[in-house]
Amino acid sequence: MSQLTEHMILAYSCNRIYALSFLYAKDSEVMSRHKSPGTRPILKRSLLPLVASVLVAVTAAAGCAPTENPGNPTLSLADSYSPKHPFGKYGVSVFLDKLKEDGIDTEYYPSGQMGNAEDLASLISTDNIDIGPASAAYLEDKLPLSSVGDLPMMTTDACVASNSMMDLLDEDGVLYKEEYEDRELRPLWVSIIPGYEVMTSKTKVEDPTDVRGLLLRSSGGAFDVTMETIGASAVSMSAADTYEAMTRNTVDGTAMPFVSVPSYNLEQVANYSTKGLNLGSVGIPYVISERTWDGLTSQEQHKVTDAAAKAQQSLCAGLNKEKSEAESLMKDAGVEFTPITGDAKDQWTDELSRAKSDWATSLDSAGLPGTEVLTEFEKAVTKNERNRSNS
Numbered sequence: 001m002s003q004l005t006e007h008m009i010l011a012y013s014c015n016r017i018y019a020l021s022f023l024y025a026k027d028s029e030v031m032s033r034h035k036s037p038g039t040r041p042i043l044k045r046s047l048l049p050l051v052a053s054v055l056v057a058v059t060a061a062a063g064c065a066p067t068e069n070p071g072n073p074t075l076s077l078a079d080s081y082s083p084k085h086p087f088g089k090y091g092v093s094v095f096l097d098k099l100k101e102d103g104i105d106t107e108y109y110p111s112g113q114m115g116n117a118e119d120l121a122s123l124i125s126t127d128n129i130d131i132g133p134a135s136a137a138y139l140e141d142k143l144p145l146s147s148v149g150d151l152p153m154m155t156t157d158a159c160v161a162s163n164s165m166m167d168l169l170d171e172d173g174v175l176y177k178e179e180y181e182d183r184e185l186r187p188l189w190v191s192i193i194p195g196y197e198v199m200t201s202k203t204k205v206e207d208p209t210d211v212r213g214l215l216l217r218s219s220g221g222a223f224d225v226t227m228e229t230i231g232a233s234a235v236s237m238s239a240a241d242t243y244e245a246m247t248r249n250t251v252d253g254t255a256m257p258f259v260s261v262p263s264y265n266l267e268q269v270a271n272y273s274t275k276g277l278n279l280g281s282v283g284i285p286y287v288i289s290e291r292t293w294d295g296l297t298s299q300e301q302h303k304v305t306d307a308a309a310k311a312q313q314s315l316c317a318g319l320n321k322e323k324s325e326a327e328s329l330m331k332d333a334g335v336e337f338t339p340i341t342g343d344a345k346d347q348w349t350d351e352l353s354r355a356k357s358d359w360a361t362s363l364d365s366a367g368l369p370g371t372e373v374l375t376e377f378e379k380a381v382t383k384n385e386r387n388r389s390n391s
Contacts, residue, residue: 080116117133132286150223151359158319192284202271204338212230225358242254272335
């Protein structure tokens, strides 16, 4: 068995052991509150120390405990995207190439080799991989505020979008303080695709009334709030499942940016698409474990930061370039575009503005600074659009 395969199996097994530890702890806590009729509560809480001790021993014996790595570090990165996906082609590959050039070794596990989005976040938290995506859309319960970048009508420029998100994710940013610092995750760069449109197989969409009652694939998070606001029914599923869902009429369509269409062959199943709607974005920060970061020298930290900055700028430039290419591919495949202009544009603006305020209000009511985060992100977008136009 190769060393690479052994590492993958070990990391996956460790993640499952950690998951089981949470399940056992949860079960023990629930049982401690169980009461039999006519008796005092059955005290099971005393099992928790025993369970914890056993699981610590098991994880250590399995080789799951983090180990010191003296000398030159080897950083592992895993995500769920193909190396040919724009996130891989323009972002991850540039990051890894720059680290190699600077003398830092890496291990790369693309295409979901280490698991889905939830698995990857757990693997980073348990130090089984060092770097990976933390998608707010798939981790809504843990990173609800981070889906601010997914809200509609922000920007259609990928560089403006990613730079604005990083303004909120740096060490002084509100998102870092609220959602990443305590979880010991440090954002390195943001993969964000703005300018989502509504693509359908049978229904031509022009104004908001056209989507009411439609089943539309959603990536989750803020997109679910947007779908609810405009009257569509959100169906959460991965982008990879959209082609089959549209082929079988499981969904009427999807929210998707032009640039993602070729990766999933959606030009073959989408007959109609809006143009200029800007229904939202999907932003995915790539993060490094704070413990891994602290184990690097200051010089190594600088190299990682530099590689991440180059990855982000390469990625956003690549996404902007591929947008027009993807639109041409869709047009050649026979997709009919409906420009959103005039009265339809005004109607959409009213609806989507309400979606943003609904998102912020729902978080405010949960005791989270939704309005503050939305305001800060809008300020960052304005600043970065101004910088972009002046450059």
